[in-house]
Amino acid sequence: MKSAQFDSRFGPYLLLLPQMAVISIFFLWPAAEAVWASFFLEDPFFGTRVFVGLENYVTALTSDDYARAAWFTVIFTAVVTLATLGIGMWLAVAADNVLRGNNTYKTLLMWVYAIAPPVAGLIGVMLFDQHIGPLVDFVALFGHEMQVGVSWWDTAIAMMIVASWKQIPYTFIFVLSGLQSIPNSVREAAAIDCRSSIRRFWTVIFPLLAPTTFFLMIVNITYALFETFGIIDLMVKGEPGNNPKTLVYKVYLDGFRGNDLGGSSAQSVILMILVLALTIVQFRLIERRIHYS
Amino acid sequence: MDRRSFIALTGATALSTTLPRMAHAADATKITLWHAMGGRLGEVVNEIATRFNADQSAAMLEPxxxxxxxxxxxxxxxxxRAGEHPNIAQVFDAGAATIIGAPGAVAAAEDLLAETGVAFDPNDYIDGVRYFYADSAGKMIGMPFNSSTPILYYNEDALKKAGVTPPKTWEEFQEIAPKLKEAGYVPLAQSHLPWIFTENFFSRHNLQFATNNNGFDGAEGTKLLINTPEIxxxxxxxxxxxxxxxxxxxxxxxxDNQAAFETGKAAMWLGSSGSFGGLLKSTNFPFSATFLPYWKEITEQPYSTFIGGAALFALSGKPAEENRATAEFFKYLSSPEIQYYWHKETGYVPITKAAYEMAKMDGHYERFPAAEIGILQLNERAGEWxxxxxxxxxxxxxxxxxxxxxxxxSGETDVDTAFATxxxxxxxxxxxxxxxxx
Structure with missing residues (x-):
């Protein structure tokens, strides 16, 4: 291979330009705006600003409401990520073993993914409605009166169920294709060595799926943190009340519902830092132990 | 949201984009109105716009x-902020400070009407309505539009079954509630704790809600007087x-709370006087309404409640001919005929004395005594607060x-801690x- 592939020194930069432009316009510029706005108190109509230094950060980080939202975000993200990974993987393994009608099962399991988050939220609202919700009637059989919108935990559980349900097919698709890329010879060799299919899964198949699992974990964490907004907004019916809320939803509430742009910007900068830290941790620590073939 | 109101909502959205445009004239001055009236209310807004557009040809309103x-x-x-705002915006009671507190964002309704030579007399408006959207000097900034106040609706069958009459005071409520429970009902539900049990609690008992004259005298140093014994x-x-x-x-x-009343689970429900029109359609039992109860141990006689709902604000930065059209629309909107139509269809309070008289003359309150409760309550004696x-x-x-x-x-906190928070x-x-x- 030739060492000089570009005639001009500027060639590579020119080719990078479109990508850099996209990143600058859609990420760097708004991010810089948010950082800048987070140091001010802003009048919503005219944007006249009063410099307040780090006050917006202090206000957010010392508020009980913010602490509660952060706590819920951690639980919500952990539960949704693990539930989607676990159930999605289980369904994929099961579907992989099915010999007859394979495609029908797969299609049925996948098509939930085509539902947009707000629609999923609306379905959740109806299923968990206090007066007419079928799932509320179902839970009542076990002697629990489920009150979504009144009880914090009932609402939290309903949100987690709807958010997980929506994301399971995504996990399913990726794990299934991961399973199909494992060579048959490996499976057959394992089958000779060990009779227990469960043990074979954990010692042979699961490690071979590690790159897929790692990727899905990152994607699902991002999903739970950011893309569940539509579901949450619909399930609380626009009234936060005493309902659980994630940090992203709180950014929206304070900024767009409450018109406190400075405070909301500070919260989104905090989120940005969290995500940055999370990404570094994931890639530095976890990826080291995972081997892509 | 139940299915019915969802369908009504999507239907109204579709209607709002098509209906008023069918009416006409290319040379008319177009003005826009952004509103928050979904369902049946949105249909009535569209109907008013259609009538306004048909009634004159100089201006054309698009809601x-x-x-x-x-x-x-x-x-x-x-x-x-993008300079693409509508001529008129409907802003609700809780947002009034935000929009009035931004000097220069709004052209005061009173000035707008005066400048464009549209006749205007503040005394045409009923008292409670006149002050809520005025500045501290009493000048009307917003044009009162859908004005409502919290009232008590009751299921007549339920009360008959329990052998009780609707309560005037909370003391009376405590007497009758066990009987309603025995008759198999949840005695009471309500739909808006801050509005009904907080703001109007202060007004009904003539208690000061915030320093600086309830906040009218300026935002600086204003404190909420919520951590107080009565509430x-x-x-x-x-x-x-x-x-x-x-x-x-x-x-x-x-x-969710209104549904408890509509399905017959709750015997009484505190909602908006503007809920009346919707309830007529959504209930299949006889219901009526009475005044918001008060505590006799706080005040012997009750005071009037705050006006709730929303007002229309003319936004600044629009050409003179559009402002003129806006003023014309404001005038049209407060005409007795339109006010009475709006009141009759929705249950919102008529904002002018003339419209109230017209409703009386027409026998509206003989047909629907409950429809008058809101305005009677607003006309109860006024207090300092x-x-x-x-x-x-x-x-x-x-x-x-x-x-x-x-x-x-839910028992996560107690009253003292909650109010301190x-x-x-x-x-x-x-x-x-x-x-x-x-």
Whole structure:
């Protein structure tokens, strides 16, 4: 291979330009705006600003409401990520073993993914409605009166169920294709060595799926943190009340519902830092132990 | 949201974009109105626009539904900053401080009418309505539009079955509630704790709600007087009722609580006088309404309640001929015929004395006695603290109240702690707001 592939020194930069432009316009510029706005108190109509230094950060980080939202975000993200990974993987393994009608099962399991988050939220609202919700009637059989919108935990559980349900097919698709890329010879060799299919899964198949699992974990964490907004907004019916809320939803509430742009910007900068830290941790620590073939 | 109102909502959205455009004339001055009236209310707004457009040819009004009250205000602000705002924006009671507190964003309705030579007399308007959207000097900034006040609806069958009459005071409620429970009903539900059990609690008992003349005299240094014995007593009792099965709480959402009444589960329900039109369609039992109860131990005789609902604000930065069209529309809107139509179809209070007289003459209140409750309650004796309130970041303050009230009801916190929290968080928000306008 030739060492000089570009005639001009500027060639590579020119080719990078479109990508850099996209990143600058859609990420760097708004991010810089948010950082800048987070140091001010802003009048919503005219944007006249009063410099307040780090006050917006202090206000957010010392508020009980913010602490509660952060706590819920951690639980919500952990539960949704693990539930989607676990159930999605289980369904994929099961579907992989099915010999007859394979495609029908797969299609049925996948098509939930085509539902947009707000629609999923609306379905959740109806299923968990206090007066007419079928799932509320179902839970009542076990002697629990489920009150979504009144009880914090009932609402939290309903949100987690709807958010997980929506994301399971995504996990399913990726794990299934991961399973199909494992060579048959490996499976057959394992089958000779060990009779227990469960043990074979954990010692042979699961490690071979590690790159897929790692990727899905990152994607699902991002999903739970950011893309569940539509579901949450619909399930609380626009009234936060005493309902659980994630940090992203709180950014929206304070900024767009409450018109406190400075405070909301500070919260989104905090989120940005969290995500940055999370990404570094994931890639530095976890990826080291995972081997892509 | 139940299915019915969802369908009504989507239907109204579709209608709002098509209906008024069918009427006409290319050379008419186009003006836009962004509103938050969904469902049946949106249909009535469209009908008023259609009538206005048919009635004259100089101006053409295009109404657009922008979601709930909060969403509408947010859309208006975003559009204002981009210079693409509508001529008229409907802003609700809790958002009044935000829009009035931004000097230069709004052209005062009174000035607009005067400048364009449209006749205007503040005394045409009923008292309660006149002050809420006025500045501290009494000049009308917003044009009152859908004005409502909280009233008590009751299921006549349920009360007959229990052998009780609707309560005038909370003391009477405590007497009759066990009988309603025995008859198999949840005695009482309500749809908006900050509005009905907080703001109007202060007005009904003529208690000061905030310093600086309830906030009208300026945002700086305004403090909410919420951590006070009377309201804490009220919430302590409500929590007792809840625990004893005498009060039903179905969350912060308006419809979840209204549904309890509509399905016949709750015998009485505190809602808006503007809910009347909707209830006529959604209930299949005879219902009527009476005044918002008060505590006799606080005041012997009750005072009038605050006006709720929303007003129309003419936004600044529009060409003179459009402002003229806006003023014409304001005038048309407050004409007795349109006011009476709006009142009759929705249950919102007529804002002018003439419209109220017209409704009386027409025998509307003989047919529907419940429809008069709202306006009678607003016309009860006024007190020092019944004019209204003007508080910044009030949407967030209401959210804080809703959160803490929910925590009281679920037993996560007690009344003393909850009100101390509301006080400190609300005052911190008021202080932040004062600094954005300063």
């Amino acid at each position: 657009a539904y922008k979601g709930g009250y909060e969403d509408t205000l947010t859309s208006v602000i975003a559009a204002f 804490k007593m009220h919430f302590a009792r409500v929590k007792e009722w809840l625990d004893a099965g005498l009060f039903g709480f179905y969350g912060t959402g308006w419809n 019944t004019r209204g309130y003007r508080l910044g970041y009030y949407v967030q303050i209401r959210d804080v109240m809703n959160r803490e009230y929910g925590r009281i009801f 509301i006080e400190s968080e609300a005052n911190a928000l008021l202080d932040r707001f004062a600094r954005t306008t300063g």
